[in-house]
Amino acid sequence: MTPGALRVLEAAARLFYEHGIHTVGVDLIAAEAGVTKKTLYDRFGAKEQIVVEYLADRDERWRAFLARCLDAAPPAPSARVLAVFDASRAWSEENSPKGCSMVNAHAEISDPSHPAYPIIIGQKQWMLALFTGFAEEITPDGAADLGRTLMLLHEGALVAHGLNIFPDPISHAREQAQTLLATTAAKH
Amino acid sequence: MTPGALRVLEAAARLFYEHGIHTVGVDLIAAEAGVTKKTLYDRFGAKEQIVVEYLADRDERWRAFLARCLDAAPPAPSARVLAVFDASRAWSEENSPKGCSMVNAHAEISDPSHPAYPIIIGQKQWMLALFTGFAEEITPDGAADLGRTLMLLHEGALVAHGLNIFPDPISHAREQAQTLLATTAAKH
DNA sequence: CCTCCAATATACAGATCGGTATACTCATCG
DNA sequence: CGATGAGTATACCGATCTGTATATTGGAGG
Numbered sequence: 001m002t003p004g005a006l007r008v009l010e011a012a013a014r015l016f017y018e019h020g021i022h023t024v025g026v027d028l029i030a031a032e033a034g035v036t037k038k039t040l041y042d043r044f045g046a047k048e049q050i051v052v053e054y055l056a057d058r059d060e061r062w063r064a065f066l067a068r069c070l071d072a073a074p075p076a077p078s079a080r081v082l083a084v085f086d087a088s089r090a091w092s093e094e095n096s097p098k099g100c101s102m103v104n105a106h107a108e109i110s111d112p113s114h115p116a117y118p119i120i121i122g123q124k125q126w127m128l129a130l131f132t133g134f135a136e137e138i139t140p141d142g143a144a145d146l147g148r149t150l151m152l153l154h155e156g157a158l159v160a161h162g163l164n165i166f167p168d169p170i171s172h173a174r175e176q177a178q179t180l181l182a183t184t185a186a187k188h
Numbered sequence: 189m190t191p192g193a194l195r196v197l198e199a200a201a202r203l204f205y206e207h208g209i210h211t212v213g214v215d216l217i218a219a220e221a222g223v224t225k226k227t228l229y230d231r232f233g234a235k236e237q238i239v240v241e242y243l244a245d246r247d248e249r250w251r252a253f254l255a256r257c258l259d260a261a262p263p264a265p266s267a268r269v270l271a272v273f274d275a276s277r278a279w280s281e282e283n284s285p286k287g288c289s290m291v292n293a294h295a296e297i298s299d300p301s302h303p304a305y306p307i308i309i310g311q312k313q314w315m316l317a318l319f320t321g322f323a324e325e326i327t328p329d330g331a332a333d334l335g336r337t338l339m340l341l342h343e344g345a346l347v348a349h350g351l352n353i354f355p356d357p358i359s360h361a362r363e364q365a366q367t368l369l370a371t372t373a374a375k376h
Numbered sequence: 377c378c379t380c381c382a383a384t385a386t387a388c389a390g391a392t393c394g395g396t397a398t399a400c401t402c403a404t405c406g
Numbered sequence: 407c408g409a410t411g412a413g414t415a416t417a418c419c420g421a422t423c424t425g426t427a428t429a430t431t432g433g434a435g436g
Contacts, residue, residue: 039412046395121352149364165312183371190382225426377436394420395421402414403412
């Protein structure tokens with residue numbers, strides 16, 4: 001990836017997240033990246049491709065960040081679940097003041113055949129599988145249920161964070177997850 | 189409101205929700221409503237006004253629908269909380285396959301000075317206040333916390349419903365709310 | 377009857393959209 | 407030295423965007 005292409009992707013990521021995908025035009029992206037439209041189209045071919053790479057890159061960065069957080073967390077499954085919430089809080093504070101970029105992109109992309117669609121759905125399914133995997137180690141019987149509940153708390157916290165409904169909703173979700181894990185563990 | 193204006197609002201509501209606000213142009217709205225652009229601009233003045241009335245109307249309809257559901261629910265606060273989830277499930281099944289229209293609109297509207305902004309934030313704050321009000325009758329001490337937790341479950345369920353991550357997430361959230369209310373009530 | 381007004385049809389303005397074309401510079405590498 | 411390729415600058419294309427102008431039709435109320 002050439003330096004110009006990198007600047008394009010950085011500018012597009014910032015503008016797409018901040019103002020939405022359809023409101024931001026390629027002229028603005030090129031101008032903000034300090035690059036001509038020729039360069040932009042030589043590297044990416046179409047705006048849609050920039051959208052795809054924006055979401056794919058964001059997905060990849062989040063998974064890498066989460067992996068580092070989980071590496072530093074204790075091995076106990078409940079501690080790892082809480083580490084996910086901690087990671088989300090740290091990530092959202094400096095990367096996602098307007099909520100989850102995948103959810104926001106989904107609001108603008110209706111066509112399931114859009115090349116960005118599998119990235120959006122893929123990240124959410126991956127997160128659900130992550131939670132369910134931890135739940136498996138805690139209660140093999142109710143793993144699916146527990147994983148889904150953790151998913152709901154987590155998604156709700158991201159939305160509440162983006163809408164700024166009340167202060168620090170991700171920490172609140174973390175606490176709720178903690179008591180939920182405690183009562184679940186007490187039963188087995 | 190003239191019949192033409194009503195058709196404009198109906199068409200705009202359907203198109204905005206399905207394809208996003210910025211992707212849908214006034215020409216398409218006018219065509220789908222069977223109305224000329226002149227009529228559209230005579231009634232609404234600007235596209236932005238159609239957006240505002242779309243969201244305001246949707247907000248109003250949801251509150252009216254919820255009010256009817258709550259009127260038919262038992263007076264016990266925990267039953268009324270569950271009635272909110274039941275109402276959301278019924279509403280979402282036939283009105284919101286792509287998730288909450290307010291959250292989706294928020295993804296496309298970055299400027300807090302946009303006239304639609306207070307409608308979006310207002311509905312979410314109203315929902316939080318509703319949950320907190322019920323929580324007040326259950327545990328006056330932890331009302332704020334309980335209200336916020338219910339809000340997270342509810343918002344998470346709407347997102348999961350829109351992304352179709354797993355089947356019937358709103359019912360799952362309802363069940364989680366039920367056990368949460370049961371354990372909370374048992375403490376007092 | 378006659379005025380008012382919602383609505384029609386059609387055309388257009390100015391801007392911006394995504395995307396392309398042409399011609400040039402400049403550094404790297406074989 | 408010569409070729410390649412990343413980049414710049416600028417101009418353009420057709421389409422679509424929001425919004426406006428002009429002229430006409432038809433029904434309801436005073």
